Amino acid sequence: MKDVYILGIESSCDETSISIVKNGYIEIATTTATQMDTHALYGGVVPEIASRMHTESITLVLEDILKKSKMKIEDIDAIAVTYAPGLLGSLLIGIEFAKVLAFVYKKPLIKVHHICGHIYANNLVKKIEFPTLALVVSGGHTELVVINDDYDFKVIGSTLDDAVGECFDKVARVLGLKYPGGPNIEKLSKEGSHNYKLPTPMNNDELNFSFSGLKSAVINLVHNESQRGNEINKADLARSFQDVAIDELIRKTELAIKRTNIKRLIVAGGVSANNYLRLELEKLCKKNDIDLSIPPLKYCTDNATMIACAAYPLYLKKEFSDLNLNGKSQEYFLNR
Numbered sequence: 001m002k003d004v005y006i007l008g009i010e011s012s013c014d015e016t017s018i019s020i021v022k023n024g025y026i027e028i029a030t031t032t033a034t035q036m037d038t039h040a041l042y043g044g045v046v047p048e049i050a051s052r053m054h055t056e057s058i059t060l061v062l063e064d065i066l067k068k069s070k071m072k073i074e075d076i077d078a079i080a081v082t083y084a085p086g087l088l089g090s091l092l093i094g095i096e097f098a099k100v101l102a103f104v105y106k107k108p109l110i111k112v113h114h115i116c117g118h119i120y121a122n123n124l125v126k127k128i129e130f131p132t133l134a135l136v137v138s139g140g141h142t143e144l145v146v147i148n149d150d151y152d153f154k155v156i157g158s159t160l161d162d163a164v165g166e167c168f169d170k171v172a173r174v175l176g177l178k179y180p181g182g183p184n185i186e187k188l189s190k191e192g193s194h195n196y197k198l199p200t201p202m203n204n205d206e207l208n209f210s211f212s213g214l215k216s217a218v219i220n221l222v223h224n225e226s227q228r229g230n231e232i233n234k235a236d237l238a239r240s241f242q243d244v245a246i247d248e249l250i251r252k253t254e255l256a257i258k259r260t261n262i263k264r265l266i267v268a269g270g271v272s273a274n275n276y277l278r279l280e281l282e283k284l285c286k287k288n289d290i291d292l293s294i295p296p297l298k299y300c301t302d303n304a305t306m307i308a309c310a311a312y313p314l315y316l317k318k319e320f321s322d323l324n325l326n327g328k329s330q331e332y333f334l335n336r
């Protein structure tokens, strides 16, 4: 079969990223312009600034990737772009750019859901085999999914309120840590001990998650102690929070393994960059004889490589979009 080269574009939040991937799993080149330092000045992503920065960098990112890959757009088989979910203004910069490339160069356009991108990043490690369980943990999602085939998803557990990444970000903010919260909580927790007693979220045998109670417990603890004029040991609190949040992900993943009897687990989304989570998942999978796949750190957080990977099965199915494609700030990934 002829090799298929897909150019992927990701601009849903604060990274402008373009990548060329061959046959859905071989990365040819990727360039990512991150805006993290700018948003850190404001304590979080400022949507208007994000859109402007995408506009400024997207053509430069394309030029850079074509130079690195020594390819021309004429050599590409399809243009893939994240269409949902994310910041609408940011999404639209990538979408309009993708449409122009598809129109001018007469290439098929493929819309990719951001979370499907995180899932298919696993193909960069080794080809996903079905059926598999997937633990999806990002800033907007916390889900346990059974995947029976390409794009055949069945959600068996999801968060009833906050996503786990969102909870890391909120707790980081109340501890006065810089954006992005997750990596900074992880860093600080290395200096602390589990000395604060926090409630176990959803202390039952359901596969759903709930993180808002844990988040509120941390926020209340910080406020109460400061009102009493007591010092908080931030490292201990970061460690106690991280332990409880990650242990809950592990506990529910183990329940899902036992209920489904599926012997494979893939992990997806920004929180999978967390080293404590990675280590605990390794232990869990060893104990239960599960084949575990977690993308390397650089593919856990947002990037366009994963978008080009996720577009490949859609290319094979000829699931193309027309030039009316629009962005959606919220869209469940089963409705892709």
Ligand code: KG4
Pocket (backbone or CB within 6 Å): 114, 118, 137, 138, 139, 140, 141, 164, 165, 166, 168, 169, 180, 181, 182, 183, 186, 269, 270, 271, 272, 273, 274, 275, 300, 301, 302
């Ligand atoms: O997948 P992602 O890059 O963007 C979304 O699609 O949401 O995930 C971002 C989330 C943020 O909430 C961030 O704080 C969290 O992933 N995150 C982490 C770590 N690195 C990123 N959470 C815990 N530990 C980390 N090392």
Ligand code: ZN
Pocket (backbone or CB within 6 Å): 114, 118, 138, 139, 269, 270, 301, 302
């Ligand atoms: Zn993401």
